Amino acid sequence: MRAYFDNAATTRLDPDVLEAMLPLMTEDFGNPSSIHAHGRKVRTAIEKARKTVASLLHTSPAEIFFTSGGTEADNTAIRSSIETYGLTHAITSPLEHHAVLHTLEHLAKKNVIKLSLVEVDEDGRINLAHLEELLHAHPDTLVSLMHGNNEIGNLLDLNAVGQLCQEYQAVFHSDTVQTMGHFRHNLQHLPVDFIVGAAHKFHGPKGVGFLYVNANTKSGRGPIHPFVHGGSQERNMRGGTENVYGIVGLAKALEIAYAQMENHRQHIESLKSRMIEQLRERLEGVSFNGLSADLSASLYTVLNVSLPASDLSDMLLFNLDIAGISASGGSACTSGSNLGSHVLSALPNNDPDRGAIRFSFSKYNTADEVDYAVNTLVELYQREQEVVK
Template sequence: MKNIYMDNNATTQVDPAVFDEMKPYFTELYGNPSSMHRFGGQVGVQMKEARQRVADTLNCEPDEIIFTSCGSESDNTAIRSALNAQPKKRHIVTTRVEHPAILSFCKFLEKKEGYEVTYLSTDTSGRLDMEEYKNAIREDTAIISIMWANNETGNIYPIHEMAKIAKERNVIFHTDAVQAVGKIAIDLKETPIDMLSLSGHKLHAPKGVGALYVRKRLPFRPFLIGGHQERSRRAGTENTTGIIALGKACQLAHDNMEIENTEVKALRDKLENGLLATIPDAILNGDKDNRLPNTSNISFGYVEGEAILLMMDQLGICASSGSACTSGSLEPSHVLRSMDVPFTFAHGSIRFSLSRYNTEEEVDFVLESMPKLIENLRKLSPFSAEKEAPDCAVKK
């Protein structure tokens, strides 16, 4: 059975060109870039090229890039650095819909280290309120961390505007751009962001590599302390293969951005419109007009997400769900709850996230399969539009 992979916000296929680029550095060119001999030194040269490519993609300087092990490390480093550099400031501004790499860390800081955190709310489309944002910033705000694009809904946040406000108020601004890089244009010369996180495996590089952009002259405190790697800003022998792969992947992402916003978007729209048209009681979650071009989050009422996913899995279709059961927790996704998606629908949400590797045939196959699949599960369900549990509209 062929896999139809529509779970690219979870992780992506390594681009064959990326794999080719990194391969020799496993087997032949395995030297340590810190070594004094040429054998190691040549790896350093290639790493420099990779750093340049990442910088070009973001339009920043190469020495503003710190390579890390993943998006979560970049996120944690950014927040910890801002807090450590400004010990008197004890307040953080973020949103209720961040990735756990930010959200869980903020909850930890709040609970264990006594920091104060303001979590910005969203409306039912998942949009932030600029007034609420402005009012949340305080004299003692150490850092503002707002994701550029949401992993579940694909919603894009007004980072340019928010970063400008932060700058006016003299507060460090960080953005988790893990889902945004390669899908929307990012220009760090234009947008006054202080720190930005990205992750390799979301843009067709392998897992285990990420990067943190730190604006020049921003006070920085390293997270990992040890050797002098990354100009002493991130100790640990470099993941040379991963870094070289990330460089190539960023270059390709930059070149393919157009495709993401035309071809991938067209496939996404076809999929989304088709599903909403053919399946009753299906709703779109998110900000329809301001989303990543590859993401569609659709809730199918009266059925549960894990059951849908496993039925899809039988057909080789890979996607994700914001239902409680899939996460191992007992409540549906914090993003959907923040948007007050009724429970009737929150438990049955499915996220399709496409990439440039998806084809129209695949979309057609999904469109053919889904109506029957949902109908079958609904036959098992005690609920329907006519018979809803009375407490299903409970809002949290």
């Protein structure tokens, strides 16, 4: 059997999404900036996709800008808001995706901003009291905190953080890549200035995403300057010919995700619960990193398993791959290497000797695949114990 449990990295393309994209690859190939009929037809497809995304998120099409993916969208929100508004300080956490963390660290190194890291507890919860302390001490601040952590699955209370940011007139950007298409976002009520999406996280194509830019920002500031220059595309917000079939695929994938979200969530949560229960019953000493085993406080698509310390730890992913199981992970310290999970390393009381595997689920996973993955892990540890004896 082969089983794919790395859906937080990328998901399988939905066949209906491919069907929606194909005409834009073959028949409707005009440049959307051209004024002739071929171009106008493609421009119409882009604007229809923009309206679809905006409608699902309860916002205006004028506030949706298509990008090459989540990383570009994050960079645009961060770099352009700092430049446009003259922000001198940023707050983030040590658990953020590198699209955010590395970008802010680079700007701090260049003395563009001062960077503060908000405290997290042993399970990766953001310390909101410390966040408020930092906001109180620093005016002209950008806050960038992700909605759902891609490694340990923790969910952030966007309303609570957004209200704090409004109180202190800070700009609030949230990397929502892992929750887009899996949770509903109502931007009429959500107190955020920027959120992002990447199509390949919700069964759309790779290489396309979007950025929501609040027209007046919740902090009372105006629109941001573009990050990518070179053309008047995306209403002068992003230069470059649009990835038309990617954009159409993104909108179709998000439309499907919203239409089927409740059914998919029920199915995926049942798989995650099944894996948690079986691992607890069959593998002594197993635990779970962050809040990933708490269905009410984590992404229902992510489970980060902390495995007993053993000689297997460094080779877990390799052994799973040999068995046909695709997953991801890494311990806080990898023997003989500087590589590892910066998220796990940042958790207080994390044990670097324990192996860690992230299983991430999708609508295409099955109970049989979960059983196979658990059986494989249990057998690996049983064989290792026999060798030790």
